[in-house]
Amino acid sequence: MSPHEVYPMTTRSTPERLDEAVQTLLAGERPTVEPELRPLVRVADLLADVLRPLPASRRFEADLGRRLAADGGRRRVTPGRLLAAGAISSAAVGVTVTAYAVWRSSRRTPALSHRLLQR
Amino acid sequence: MSGRAERAPARRLAQHDADLAAVQDAQADPAAFDVLYRRYLDRVYAYAFYALGDHHDAEDATERTFLAALAALPGFRDEGASFRAWLFRIAHNTVSNARRTRRRRRTEPLPEAFDRPAPDADPAGLVARAEEMRRVLGALAELPEERRQVVLLRFVDGLSAREIGEVLGRSPGATRVLLHRALRDLEARLRP
Numbered sequence: 589m590s591p592h593e594v595y596p597m598t599t600r601s602t603p604e605r606l607d608e609a610v611q612t613l614l615a616g617e618r619p620t621v622e623p624e625l626r627p628l629v630r631v632a633d634l635l636a637d638v639l640r641p642l643p644a645s646r647r648f649e650a651d652l653g654r655r656l657a658a659d660g661g662r663r664r665v666t667p668g669r670l671l672a673a674g675a676i677s678s679a680a681v682g683v684t685v686t687a688y689a690v691w692r693s694s695r696r697t698p699a700l701s702h703r704l705l706q707r
Numbered sequence: 708m709s710g711r712a713e714r715a716p717a718r719r720l721a722q723h724d725a726d727l728a729a730v731q732d733a734q735a736d737p738a739a740f741d742v743l744y745r746r747y748l749d750r751v752y753a754y755a756f757y758a759l760g761d762h763h764d765a766e767d768a769t770e771r772t773f774l775a776a777l778a779a780l781p782g783f784r785d786e787g788a789s790f791r792a793w794l795f796r797i798a799h800n801t802v803s804n805a806r807r808t809r810r811r812r813r814t815e816p817l818p819e820a821f822d823r824p825a826p827d828a829d830p831a832g833l834v835a836r837a838e839e840m841r842r843v844l845g846a847l848a849e850l851p852e853e854r855r856q857v858v859l860l861r862f863v864d865g866l867s868a869r870e871i872g873e874v875l876g877r878s879p880g881a882t883r884v885l886l887h888r889a890l891r892d893l894e895a896r897l898r899p
Contacts (some may be wrong), residue, residue, distance in 0.1 A: 602887060603880075603884045603887040605768075606882075606883070606890065607883045607886060607887075608840075613868075627894050628890040628894055630894075631894045631897060632862075632890060633859060634897070635843065635862045635893075636838065638844065639751055639757055641750070641751075641863070641864040642753035642863075643752070644749055645766075648752075648766050650765055651746055652770050652773060655770070656740060656773060656774070656777055657738065657741065658740050659774060659778075660740055661737070674713055688849075
């Protein structure tokens with residue numbers, strides 16, 4: 589073996605090679621791996637078999653679907669709702685400004701009448 | 708091998724695009740969230756079930772996950788993280804909270820609670836499969852929490868190392884190392 593001989597370098601780490609093997613396994617194909625990774629791939633195969641997809645019950649699916657639809661309906665912003673919200677907030681601002689003006693004038697009026705009386 | 712390696716990312720990309728279109732629809736009209744709900748219900752439920760080991764707890768966690776996702780959807784932006792990873796981050800947090808609550812109540816279910824009917828009708832096969840499931844799930848339950856989560860997200864839901872990293876707040880490299888350690892740990896525990 590010459591010291592200058594060039595070998596193809598394995599650039600990927602062991603966890604990367606294992607992850608790729610798992611990906612192949614999950615895609616339903618048999619991965620090709622080096623001997624040291626074979627026991628781990630066997631465990632991965634076992635896990636893929638045991639942790640099978642598990643459907644939720646249809647009743648639960650229907651119940652939660654209805655709940656989400658109701659929740660989504662409350663969150664929906666429609667032009668009608670926007671107009672109503674705009675009208676209500678404009679009215680609220682108007683009432684507040686008017687109330688403030690009335691309050692200010694009621695405070696100012698006695699002082700003004702007092703000054704007029706002193707003249 | 709290169710063909711295999713190329714197909715999986717291509718599938719993920721197609722899924723990502725399909726999700727993105729559905730997310731945009733749901734952001735414009737929350738009623739369209741139904742598409743994403745139907746697409747991910749079984750996967751979120753399976754993840755919650757294998758993580759919590761109880762049907763009722765899994766349904767509760769699934770419900771909380773989808774309600775939280777619907778509420779947070781207007782804030783979702785396509786900035787590299789897939790919708791799937793975003794959804795499973797919510798599911799992961801919900802499951803973690805449920806586990807914390809249960810620890811306080813001290814009602815951790817045993818691996819026996821994972822019993823469910825096997826698809827084959829052969830009684831000997833059913834018994835052998837149930838025994839194998841119990842053994843594997845028992846070993847899985849003994850793993851440190853983060854390693855267990857990596858295994859569940861990888862095998863139950865098929866999330867990539869990058870997506871799992873987004874869920875757990877780890878880099879893809881750190882996630883692969885966690886998976887490697889988890890499988891090594893399980894192999895040692897399952898060795899006859």
